[in-house]
Amino acid sequence: MEAEKLRQRINELGAKRKKEGLTEGEELERQALREEFLENFRKSFRSQVEMMQVFDDNGKEVTPEKVREIQRKKGLRDD
Known part of the structure; x- marks a missing residue:
């Protein structure tokens, strides 16, 4: 959706x-929709973190190695 x-x-x-309260069916729908929303949120957030690069005040890249490794696996980084 x-x-x-x-x-x-x-x-x-x-x-x-x-x-007024929800029927059992509506409560189940609400739970399923909330789970779908959270799943989409997590995917989006993970994508944003995986695409980031962090630089210090001197312009040197200080992106965490874990993020760099993920970027390498996805072909987003050459180093």
């Missing part, structure tokens, strides 16, 4: 839960 629609549906179910 598209991220914005996913977020909107989660919020709709959350509001309904506070106002």
